[in-house]
Amino acid sequence: MPDPYAPKEAITHGDGGPAALAIGEAESLERAPGAGPGGAPTGKPRSLWSDAWHDLRRNPVFLLSALIILFLLVIAVWPQLIADGNPYRADLAKAQAGPEPGHPFGYDTQGRDVYTRVVYGARASITVGICATAGAALLGGLLGGFAGFFGGWWDTLLSRIADIFFGIPVILGGLVFLSVVTSSTVWPVVGFIVLLGWPQIARIARGAVVTAKQNDYVQAARALGAGNARTLLRHIAPNAVAPVIVVATIALGTYISLEATLSFLGAGLKPPTVSWGIDISAASTSIRNAPHMLLWPAGALSITVLAFIMLGDAVRDALDPKLR
Numbered sequence: 001m002p003d004p005y006a007p008k009e010a011i012t013h014g015d016g017g018p019a020a021l022a023i024g025e026a027e028s029l030e031r032a033p034g035a036g037p038g039g040a041p042t043g044k045p046r047s048l049w050s051d052a053w054h055d056l057r058r059n060p061v062f063l064l065s066a067l068i069i070l071f072l073l074v075i076a077v078w079p080q081l082i083a084d085g086n087p088y089r090a091d092l093a094k095a096q097a098g099p100e101p102g103h104p105f106g107y108d109t110q111g112r113d114v115y116t117r118v119v120y121g122a123r124a125s126i127t128v129g130i131c132a133t134a135g136a137a138l139l140g141g142l143l144g145g146f147a148g149f150f151g152g153w154w155d156t157l158l159s160r161i162a163d164i165f166f167g168i169p170v171i172l173g174g175l176v177f178l179s180v181v182t183s184s185t186v187w188p189v190v191g192f193i194v195l196l197g198w199p200q201i202a203r204i205a206r207g208a209v210v211t212a213k214q215n216d217y218v219q220a221a222r223a224l225g226a227g228n229a230r231t232l233l234r235h236i237a238p239n240a241v242a243p244v245i246v247v248a249t250i251a252l253g254t255y256i257s258l259e260a261t262l263s264f265l266g267a268g269l270k271p272p273t274v275s276w277g278i279d280i281s282a283a284s285t286s287i288r289n290a291p292h293m294l295l296w297p298a299g300a301l302s303i304t305v306l307a308f309i310m311l312g313d314a315v316r317d318a319l320d321p322k323l324r
Helices: 018-030 048-056 060-077 114-150 152-166 170-178 187-213 216-223 228-264 276-286 292-319
Strands: none
Touching (some): 048 292, 060 114, 060 292, 114 152, 114 187, 114 228, 114 276, 114 292, 152 187, 170 187, 216 228, 228 292, 276 292
16 A cells, blocks of 8 residues: 555556546646647637637627628619619609508608618618728728838828828818719718728727737747748738728728718718718708608618627627637
């Protein structure tokens, strides 16, 4: 019988003995989950993106918002799938008339079908939101990433330029900038939103790159002789792009509401473009006599903005390891 007061090294490890059982149990507890014998992993470890997708698929907020956005994208591309009318056709005899069979949302002040205009209005709003977000994310991400990576005078210059744009009131800037534009397309509005939207993305990208640049694996890559291009594209960008995607997704809904606000004030999209902001502006003078003219386009706008904000919140929760 072994001495209970003997040192651990003196205990014999016989087959099936209590010492062997205890040591084997400790090794199994210390072994990483999913690891095979000897601590070697049995499968490929999941990346941040695979973990995020795993969480998103089980998030009801993400699923609901994604379904709403998918539906909006479909009707923005093919509005005739659910609305076979003409959004420009007017019948003054039915001006401000309420709902009737075949026209569930009623008519506006010019006798146009409100339902058809709400469906066709999704195209302009979705186009502005997606294009403005893509432009602001691309421009801000590139400028902010380069500033955070190289630093120095480039970082200082970008910070001062961003401060200038942050000091411009968005609504006032839109009224001034778009008042001289006579085009009725969505591109002047997209250009203005990109012009004032990139500084926010640039600051997020700069901070993410500065944080990623200080990690040990980046320092190791530099020590092994990796150049600036390889270090930035291979090691820093994949780990710094997640905050940019989160902010851009949330900003998309904000850009859609900004377009509607500018159109409501008469500085955004202009007729004959079909837009929720234009219809809300036209219905604001008749809200007492025909409230349906305002409620339906305003409701569609609110649901769209809320869906994109919910999607951004879900993506943020999935990509932020601190919230796991």
